[in-house]
Amino acid sequence: MNVSGTFNVLRLFTSPTLCLPHHTISTFDQLPVPLSNAFPPKHGEKKSDIRAVILDKDNCFAVPYKNHVYEPYKSKFDELRKAYPGSRLLIVSNSAGTDSDKGHEEAKLVESNTGVQVLRHSTKKPGCHGEVMDYLRKSPDADITSASQVAVVGDRLFTDVMMANMMGAHGIWVKEGVVPDHGLLSRFEKGLCSFLLRRGYSAPDPKSEFE
Known part of the structure; x- marks a missing residue:
């Protein structure tokens, strides 16, 4: 059970824009690299400086419950x-x-298959944003001085995108994922997003959590 997700979704009653992405793509292979290209500068502002990328796994770059990159x-x-x-x-x-990953065996397998570090975290998304920033702060090669230099990529609005907004990062929503998700929660997320966008709402501006 994702206690963090259940608790934090209540924030949407007072801050509904927390679930809105800054950029939307249909599938992972449409991801612009470098990710700064996904966020053109607004009038009078500098171009976004994305130095680190946080990736969701299931239905983002991998088939749900599989521990390797989807071949395409x-x-x-x-x-x-x-x-x-x-x-x-x-x-x-x-x-x-x-x-819930006993002995972090699944994490080790994902790392072996992808060559990318998997965060060990005690709180599930979206509540683990503090653990994400702690990891980046302690990694000198990441060179992160602001959460606005981070982009989070994932297929769920109430976990991945919401985590990005809670930490002050950029959120990229993979709308369709690897396989179609017609579950009740997924349909509700998409419906709420469409409703808010039609009403003129937009994602919060990224910022540093230290400012």
Whole structure:
């Protein structure tokens, strides 16, 4: 059970824009690399400086419950690894690397198959944003001074995108994922997003959590 998700979704009653993405793509292979290209500068502002990327796993770059990159996405995944080497690319899953992953065996398998570090975290998304920033702060090669230099990529609005907005990062929504998700929660997320956008709402501006 995702206690963090259940608790944090209540925030939407007072801050509904927390679930809105800054950029939307249909599938992972449409991801613009470097990710700064997804966020053109607004009038009078500098171009976004994305230095680190946080990736969801299930239905983002992998088939749900599989621990390797979906074959048609391998070239895009390799392109992303080259653009964001070392600790600049981090997988944050609500399965692999969590306390429910016994001995973190799944996390180790994902790391072996992808060559990318999986965050070990005790709180599931979206509540683990503090653990994500702690990891990036302690990684000198990430060179992160602001959460606005981070982009979170995932298929769920109430976990991945909401985590991005809670930490002050950029959120990229993979709307369709690897396989169609017609579940009740997924339909509700998409319906709420469409409703808010029609009403003129937009995602919060990224910012540093230290400012």
